[in-house]
Amino acid sequence: xxxxxGRPEPRVQxxxxxxxxxxQPSEGNRTKLRHNRVELxxxxxxxxxxxxxxxxxxxxxxxxxxxxxxxxxxxxxxxxLDFTGHGESTVPRGGGYTAEVLMGDVDAAxxxxxxxxxxxxxxxxxxxxxxxxxxxxxVRGAVLRDGPGLAGGSARPGTPQIxxxxxxxxxxxxxxxxxxxxxxxxxxxxxxxxxxxxxHLSGLERPxxxxxxxxxxxxxxxxxxxxxxACEVEEALAVYASRASQESR
Amino acid sequence: xxxxxxTYPGARRPDRxxxxxxxxxxxxxxxxxxxxxxxxxLAHGGFDFAGTFDTFAPLLADAGWRVVSWDHRGHxxxxxxxxxxxxxxxxxxxxxxxxVSHEPMPIVGHSKGxxxxxxxxxxxxxxxxxxxxxxGMPGKWRHPDVADHERTKMxxxxxxxxxxxxxxxxxxxxxxxxxxxxxxxxxxxxxRLSREWLRYLVTIGARRDADGWRWKIDPSMRFGGFxxxxxxxxxxxxRGFPVPLLxxxxxxxxxxxxxxxxxxLVPYMPRDARVVAFEDSGHFVHIEHPRRVADxxxxxxx
Numbered sequence: 001x002x003x004x005x006g007r008p009e010p011r012v013q014x015x016x017x018x019x020x021x022x023x024q025p026s027e028g029n030r031t032k033l034r035h036n037r038v039e040l041x042x043x044x045x046x047x048x049x050x051x052x053x054x055x056x057x058x059x060x061x062x063x064x065x066x067x068x069x070x071x072x073x074x075x076x077x078x079x080x081l082d083f084t085g086h087g088e089s090t091v092p093r094g095g096g097y098t099a100e101v102l103m104g105d106v107d108a109a110x111x112x113x114x115x116x117x118x119x120x121x122x123x124x125x126x127x128x129x130x131x132x133x134x135x136x137x138x139v140r141g142a143v144l145r146d147g148p149g150l151a152g153g154s155a156r157p158g159t160p161q162i163x164x165x166x167x168x169x170x171x172x173x174x175x176x177x178x179x180x181x182x183x184x185x186x187x188x189x190x191x192x193x194x195x196x197x198x199x200h201l202s203g204l205e206r207p208x209x210x211x212x213x214x215x216x217x218x219x220x221x222x223x224x225x226x227x228x229x230a231c232e233v234e235e236a237l238a239v240y241a242s243r244a245s246q247e248s249r
Numbered sequence: 250x251x252x253x254x255x256t257y258p259g260a261r262r263p264d265r266x267x268x269x270x271x272x273x274x275x276x277x278x279x280x281x282x283x284x285x286x287x288x289x290x291l292a293h294g295g296f297d298f299a300g301t302f303d304t305f306a307p308l309l310a311d312a313g314w315r316v317v318s319w320d321h322r323g324h325x326x327x328x329x330x331x332x333x334x335x336x337x338x339x340x341x342x343x344x345x346x347x348x349v350s351h352e353p354m355p356i357v358g359h360s361k362g363x364x365x366x367x368x369x370x371x372x373x374x375x376x377x378x379x380x381x382x383x384x385g386m387p388g389k390w391r392h393p394d395v396a397d398h399e400r401t402k403m404x405x406x407x408x409x410x411x412x413x414x415x416x417x418x419x420x421x422x423x424x425x426x427x428x429x430x431x432x433x434x435x436x437x438x439x440x441r442l443s444r445e446w447l448r449y450l451v452t453i454g455a456r457r458d459a460d461g462w463r464w465k466i467d468p469s470m471r472f473g474g475f476x477x478x479x480x481x482x483x484x485x486x487x488r489g490f491p492v493p494l495l496x497x498x499x500x501x502x503x504x505x506x507x508x509x510x511x512x513x514l515v516p517y518m519p520r521d522a523r524v525v526a527f528e529d530s531g532h533f534v535h536i537e538h539p540r541r542v543a544d545x546x547x548x549x550x551x
Contacts, residue, residue: 036418036469037331093273094322096332100476104415111416134408157482160371162339180336190477197401
């Protein structure tokens with residue numbers, strides 16, 4: 001299926017069972033997706049009618065077992081993805097994590113779901129921004145929340161270092177993910193290029209909603225961009241839910 | 250069926266090989282020269298493998314060095330990994346270094362191997378004695394004159410191509426072919442290198458399956474990609490580079506080259522660094538001119 005040509009988004013029904021070839025049959029409420037050599041766990045937290053909500057956890061976290069209270073009013077189905085090296089997804093050998101690879105994780109989930117509104121915590125918020133810019137037709141709004149890994153390393157690289165994980169750590173979460181993704185460089189102009197792309201190409205008035213107290217440099221930069229709104233999470237969800245219900249009609 | 254033996258003038262396979270485990274990823278390590286000699290580390294570039302030093306390394310070994318090189322993860326005979334990154338390459342390089350000695354040693358790095366190992370040197374200055382960079386100094390990779398609007402369009406196609414490829418990456422296999430076909434394919438990346446040399450490389454960097462030769466390199470890796478990294482960052486730190494530095498540049502631009510010129514580079518270099526530009530060479534200076542590069546490096550190491 002060709003993406004990003006402005007055709008109507010498929011209506012999302014839940015629960016999804018192996019809609020695409022790369023998906024394995026789901027086990028209970030969990031579907032296994034493939035991203036290169038990694039098997040990703042996509043959890044179905046709740047069924048519903050209309051547009052899907054996809055939760056992206058913070059660095060070192062895993063998908064929640066239940067729908068968080070602040071998201072309870074979302075009318076559609078709710079899913080949560082375990083990133084590479086986290087939760088029930090594969091823990092690969094020898095590290096090599098980048099934010100861009102986690103964006104590929106989200107893309108595997110979007111291929112399975114068809115489209116989704118993203119809610120990301122911490123590093124999941126940064127990945128939600130990247131995904132909104134990279135797949136503007138599939139991401140129907142990105143809600144950015146506080147959480148572990150929100151800041152990343154810094155706007156510029158510091159003194160070069162060789163991140164070494166704790167050799168006694170028990171995975172998951174993968175200790176390589178913790179050391180590598182806590183120090184990744186996030187230049188503000190890199191972040192704004194993704195925000196601009198979401199604004200230009202998504203057809204949404206406000207594709208990015210910033211609902212965080214913490215504001216690292218990359219986040220401060222995107223808040224200044226058109227199409228990015230700082231607001232409360234309930235308001236952002238209401239906007240995207242209403243848009244999703246219009247689109248599914 | 251008799252095995253075809255392909256030789257190349259001056260090329261010599263390593264005297265020894267071994268495996269190093271880098272945090273669970275198996276790395277193939279190769280050595281030329283006496284194990285009693287002082288060590289020097291050679292780092293290959295992206296999409297290459299240690300065997301591309303088969304003409305250069307013996308010249309250093311014959312001059313009294315224990316030459317140690319390795320196939321980067323996903324390259325040559327090293328393990329294919331689930332993830333690849335600059336940081337992972339840095340850790341693998343350090344694991345190889347740890348397997349040789351904890352005393353400071355010189356490093357020679359080509360292209361991306363030069364970039365990775367220069368960063369290793371900055372992170373572990375006490376482990377490195379001298380550094381020779383073979384056409385891997387940071388250069389101008391960006392297109393700063395592209396307007397924002399166009400930049401957005403460019404990013405869009407780059408990103409969707411990259412994600413579409415990631416979705417297929419797990420199912421990709423290298424295309425089989427005859428020895429000559431593989432040499433021909435590699436010739437597109439190495440247009441200045443001779444057919445004889447490329448045929449020789451096939452016998453090391455490819456394996457012979459029932460349906461033909463296949464390059465060993467992980468099919469899930471590809472050129473390009475994108476990310477937040479800016480070459481200026483490495484360039485700005487060059488003035489403070491902690492060990493003596495020799496930079497050799499190949500000035501003839503080609504597919505895999507970085508396009509770094511002495512005019513661009515010299516203002517960033519430490520005062521006592523030496524920059525040598527080869528007007529008559531492309532990116533693979535040590536393959537086009539093994540003797541000249543070896544003489545410069547040997548003089549620098551002595």
